[in-house]
Structure formats: C-alpha cells, structure tokens
Amino acid sequence: MIRSPARALTLMLLATAAPAPVTTVQAAPAKARAVTRAAVVPSVPVPMMRETIKTLASDAFEGRAPAGPKEQQVLDAIVTRFKAAGLKPGNNGQWLQPVPMVTIAAKNISPLTVGSLSFKPGADFVIGSYREAEHTEIKASDMVFVGYGITAPELGWDDYAGIDMKGKVAVILVNDPDYENADETGLFKGRRMTWYGRWPYKYAEAARHGAKAAIIVHDTFPAAYGWNVLESSGGTGNFVQTANKGFDQTEANGWMRRPVAEQIFTAGGKDFAALSAAAKQKGFKAVPLGVQANLSFDNTVTRALSHNVVGVIPGTTRANEYVLYSGHWDHLGRCKPDAKGDDICNGAVDNASGIGALVALADMNRRAGPTPRSQVFLAVTLEESGLLGSEYYAQHPVYPLARTVGGVNMDALSVIGPTRDVQVTGGDKSELTAILKKVEKDMNLVESPEDHPERGHYYRSDHFSLAKRGVPMFAVGRGTDLVNGGTAAGNAATEDYVEHRYHQPSDEYSDSWDMTGMAQEVQLYYRLGRALATGTTWPNWHPGDEFRAVRDADRATVTKAK
Known part of the structure; x- marks a missing residue:
C-alpha cells in the first residue's frame, strides 16, 4: 500500500x-x-x-x-x-x-488494436482481470467515453445516464471532475480526492452498468503517480475469493496513456480535450467513440489461504x-x-x-x-x-x-x-x-x-x-x-x-x-x-x-x- x-x-x-x-x-x-x-x-x-x-x-x-x-x-x-x-x-x-485469496496475473497479452491503430502492452496500456478465468478476449467491442465514470445520486450526477454499456468498453478519466480546483471547493471537494475519483470505484461502477471492460486514461497529476508505477505492477491483482469467482466484474480492466487515448478519440472523429472539458460539467452524457477495441490475454490464477x-x-x-x-x-x-x-x-x-x-x-x-x-x-x-x-x-x-x-x-x-x-x-x-x-x-x-x-x-x-x-x-x-x-x-x-x-x-x-x-x-x-x-x-x-x-x-x- x-x-x-x-x-x-x-x-x-x-x-x-x-x-x-x-x-x-x-x-x-x-x-x-x-x-x-x-x-x-x-x-x-x-x-x-x-x-x-x-x-x-x-x-x-x-x-x-x-x-x-x-x-x-x-x-x-x-x-x-x-x-x-x-x-x-x-x-x-x-x-x-x-x-481465502486469489492472485490473478495476466500473461500473453496481445496488442490493443483499434481500427488500424495498434498499442503495445506495458508501454502504451496495462490490462488485467478480476475474473478467475483462464482466458480473456475483447473482440470488436464498441468504445464509449463515460467521462469520469461516476454515478452519485446524492450529487445529482450520473455519467452513465441514458447509455447501454452491455458488451462495451468504458473509457474513463481518472480523479474527480473538479480536481483542478486549487482548494477544496466544488461538488466533488476540489483538490481533495473523493472515493469517486479512485480507480477501484471506477472499475466497480463500470461493471455495475454492464460494461465488458473498463480502461482509465492515465495522466500523472490527477492520478498522483507516473506511468512507471502502472507499468511495473499492472496486470497482476490480489483479491479475496468470492462465490461467483469475480464474474460480476468486468472481463478486463486497466489503464491507457493519455496520448493513446487522444489517438483513439481522433480515429473516431472526436476531440479528446473538448470531451474531457465537457465531462467536468453536470449533465454530461456518455459519448460513443465510433471505434471498436480488440485485445486478448491469458490468466494465471493462484489461490491461497x-x-x-x-x-x-x-x-x-x-x-x-x-x-x-x-x-x-x-x-x-x-x-x-x-x-x-x-x-x-x-x-x-x-x-x-x-x-x-x-x-x-x-x-x-x-x-x-x-x-x-x-x-x-x-x-x-x-x-x-x-x-x-x-x-x-x-x-x-x-x-x-x-x-x-x-x-x-x-x-x-x-x-x-x-x-x-x-x-x-x-x-x-x-x-x-x-x-x-x-x-x-x-x-x-x-x-x-x-x-x-x-x-x-x-x-x-x-x-x-x-x-x-x-x-x-x-x-x-x-x-x-x-x-x-x-x-x-x-x-x-x-x-x-x-x-x-x-x-x-x-x-x-x-x-x-x-x-x-x-x-x-x-x-x-x-x-x-x-x-x-x-x-x-x-x-x-x-x-x-x-x-x-x-x-x-x-x-x-x-x-x-x-
């Protein structure tokens, strides 16, 4: 920790x-x-x-x-x-x-391909699974930009409103919508990160809305650590064993570097900077990116008590x-x-x-x-x-x-x-x-x-x-x-x-x-x-x-x- x-x-x-x-x-x-x-x-x-x-x-x-x-x-x-x-x-x-605990380590990770674009595991993205499955494959899955991936009824905020995420890949921004505030003012407490800004929340919320996969866009300041941290640890996770072996979670979750996200948005005719700015505003609606993701990997599952x-x-x-x-x-x-x-x-x-x-x-x-x-x-x-x-x-x-x-x-x-x-x-x-x-x-x-x-x-x-x-x-x-x-x-x-x-x-x-x-x-x-x-x-x-x-x-x- x-x-x-x-x-x-x-x-x-x-x-x-x-x-x-x-x-x-x-x-x-x-x-x-x-x-x-x-x-x-x-x-x-x-x-x-x-x-x-x-x-x-x-x-x-x-x-x-x-x-x-x-x-x-x-x-x-x-x-x-x-x-x-x-x-x-x-x-x-x-x-x-x-x-009871389980360690799930991704191996034999393929490139992430989006149309004619191809990105390397480790250097461009990290990926893994919360499911106790031997193999994971994301094939021709529509990518949807869901802003900060937050559903907060008490704040009147829902980035998933009106979108069916079944079988789709959620692309999510890290941290909270008002993280750039120098003080702690704003709906999400500004500089002070809330639970909604943390990556485990974003994965869980994407799964709750039926997404096939969840990928967070990395940016050093809002993430609070550099890409090297993810590159050295991504793809391996420790979990407590559950009765459903994690099958209520997304099939895959991970991170991509911001330049990778920018290329993917451009490939779909979208402007990453403009949509990121729009996602900071209440009432933002998820945006299908018009592109599809493909990747696969195997999992080594180890259990212990x-x-x-x-x-x-x-x-x-x-x-x-x-x-x-x-x-x-x-x-x-x-x-x-x-x-x-x-x-x-x-x-x-x-x-x-x-x-x-x-x-x-x-x-x-x-x-x-x-x-x-x-x-x-x-x-x-x-x-x-x-x-x-x-x-x-x-x-x-x-x-x-x-x-x-x-x-x-x-x-x-x-x-x-x-x-x-x-x-x-x-x-x-x-x-x-x-x-x-x-x-x-x-x-x-x-x-x-x-x-x-x-x-x-x-x-x-x-x-x-x-x-x-x-x-x-x-x-x-x-x-x-x-x-x-x-x-x-x-x-x-x-x-x-x-x-x-x-x-x-x-x-x-x-x-x-x-x-x-x-x-x-x-x-x-x-x-x-x-x-x-x-x-x-x-x-x-x-x-x-x-x-x-x-x-x-x-x-x-x-x-x-x-």
Whole structure:
C-alpha cells in the first residue's frame, strides 16, 4: 500500500457526539497536564507492547508473509497475547477467521488494436482481470467515453445516464471532475480526492452498468503517480475469493496513456480535450467513440489461504452493538536483500507496532472494566496485498456492520517521541468531528493540514473496507511537530524512515526505541475507542457524503427490525 511520507500512521475511528470525559496523555507536554481529570486513563502496558513488537518482528517469523511458511507461528503468537490481555475468542468461539485469496496475473497479452491503430502492452496500456478465468478476449467491442465514470445520486450526477454499456468498453478519466480546483471547493471537494475519483470505484461502477471492460486514461497529476508505477505492477491483482469467482466484474480492466487515448478519440472523429472539458460539467452524457477495441490475454490464477485473528470483550447492557479496533499483522516476508545480504522485511514499525498497540488496548480496556457496547479486536491479514483481510471481514462480518458503531485502526506507530499535533485524513466527512475536537483539546493537541489531500490516502488503509460499506470512519494520526525538536525534527525523522526503512529489511525492532510517542498514540486510541464503547449515539456521514446512503439504509434496517 502506498502511504504519504508524513502519514506513516493512520488512525481510523467513529465517534459519538457526546464523548466520555478523558484525561491528558502522559507523554504530552507539561502544560497539557493541567486539564481537569474527570476519568482515569489506564497506564499503557509498554513492556507488553514492546515484547509483542519484538516477537512479531523477529527473524524467526521471516517477515510475516500471509499464507507463508511462518503464518501459523505468527497466528499462535497473536492469540497467546490476546489471551494474556484478557480477550475471548471472537469468531463464534474461535480465534481465527479464514481469508481465502486469489492472485490473478495476466500473461500473453496481445496488442490493443483499434481500427488500424495498434498499442503495445506495458508501454502504451496495462490490462488485467478480476475474473478467475483462464482466458480473456475483447473482440470488436464498441468504445464509449463515460467521462469520469461516476454515478452519485446524492450529487445529482450520473455519467452513465441514458447509455447501454452491455458488451462495451468504458473509457474513463481518472480523479474527480473538479480536481483542478486549487482548494477544496466544488461538488466533488476540489483538490481533495473523493472515493469517486479512485480507480477501484471506477472499475466497480463500470461493471455495475454492464460494461465488458473498463480502461482509465492515465495522466500523472490527477492520478498522483507516473506511468512507471502502472507499468511495473499492472496486470497482476490480489483479491479475496468470492462465490461467483469475480464474474460480476468486468472481463478486463486497466489503464491507457493519455496520448493513446487522444489517438483513439481522433480515429473516431472526436476531440479528446473538448470531451474531457465537457465531462467536468453536470449533465454530461456518455459519448460513443465510433471505434471498436480488440485485445486478448491469458490468466494465471493462484489461490491461497490466510487468516484474521478476532478477539472480543463482551459488552454489558448493549452487547449487540460493537466497537472495532484493528491493525494488520502481515508484512512482505522475504524481500530484496540489502547490502548486508539481509532478505527479511521484518516490518517492525509496519505493522508489528500496530499489533502491539492492539494488545495494549485490549489490556487497558480489561483493566478499566467492561463497557455497555462490545469491543472487538481484529488483527487482519493481507493489508500489503490490497487491504484484503479487512475487505474479507467487511464482506463476511462476524459482527453485523449495521450494528458496528465504528472503531480504531492502528498502522505504523511512532518511535520518535510524542507530537504536539495531529493530521486529519479525508477531511470533515462525518459527525465524528465533535469527539475529535474534544479529544484534541483535552490532550492539548492542534490539528495540522493533511499532506497531499489530492492523493486520496483516506481510501488506502484498512478502515476504508468498512467505510465504503457505510460505517462512518474518520482517519487521523500523529503530525510531525515533535515535542522535542519541532516540525524540522519530525519531518526529518519521517523522511528518514520512508527512505531507509519503509518496506525494507532495515524496518527492525530495537531495544533503544523511544516508546513515549507510541504510548501517546495508544492513549489517544483508548480515549476515542472508549468513548464509542460507552456512548449511546450513532453518528452518520454528513449529508452529501458518498457513504451516507449506505449507512442510512443499514440503520433503517436495524430500526425496522426492532
């Protein structure tokens, strides 16, 4: 998963409008400790957290590859620590939730031909399939320009209105219609990318409208990465297995370079620039391009089985309402050797630290006593493969999503000391903002602007698997204004980690780690999660948010059932 350099941590939470009273974090600056104490925050069990991280990041686990040779040992280690923290088995009396996955890799890819035009795979386009099929062929399929490929009823926007896409190839622009706005104004929040701007949404929406294939036009700025990223990874995808083996998806999906799209439009007598400008306006209608696409490829399908680990602290008076704490246990396994010949990507920060925090939070909540709502602790797999562990849980929830209030996701905690600030990812999307502001005030933390909101980082972490199914989520994490050293030191430390340790063998545990910043984050998570577990309200997304309708429908179902 691609992360923003200044956002190595992602916190996911859903909050109530009236949070429980909280105290200051122990690691915060001295002036923060003057806040009136209305409730005791349990001490963070730093030795337990440190030992968990050290164990999971050891060479003995060979980098915690999901479905790898050491997975069972990793699972056993997590279950042992869940038990020690006071959790009960959370999956109907079992600790594990099996997660079947499939990898589909395209091979023997033909050129993409459109009339007399011929384009090379890799250099001009990338293509693959979500279907578990041995062979894919797109033959003489009409190409249709569908603008940004968005259907957003709450915004009165439908790029597919009036067009029958059955058997056709959808040609789609990347990002949102108003992405060029320098600020966050506009129907689609301008510079801040929405879910409608992300490529997984565009593929899914094309499939929902019956398209045979979906091809997105690449442009570096709105895509937020160069063609080289697609060229190196295109054609291979990881997915959770489904009963229909992906046959509800398009037969093929991929990307083409903008100059390729311009040639195709010209071949059909169309002006790419003019139609792209028209697609930014409300009321745009899809345009048949008057040309047909041809291509074919074979697929190598590989299946594997990994596991989520699920623990629970049952609630008291409202035990059928749930608060979720999560973090991914997997990492890259064995990887490219470094200069010393070390080929184990240990993933100490990413994300043994998150599982250490998960265990610590379980212990803290046990010591604080049960809450009205049940608290679920989920160590998910396959995050590095595309959020597949959380995706599988969201598709097959042990606890109904309509009864899941929200939760806290831990990914890559700080080992560089406490900060004075936090960063919000995704902007103000839900009624959660009230609790966040309260906690920021109580902890003497200020809010810093999000780095690169145009890159859509909100849609790239495990919390999103739940958010897109309507559970209100709000992402916030530590900033870079260190208590000791300020923003200069914070930025330098973050850049150093990204350059020298992120997804490399050097992301290793050390007894010299400064755990005060990690303890600060864990206390923040505890406050937010505890407010959810003791609260009574059900926050929703703001009107007009892309996930509001799903949540409304889920909550209406629960209300009707009562």
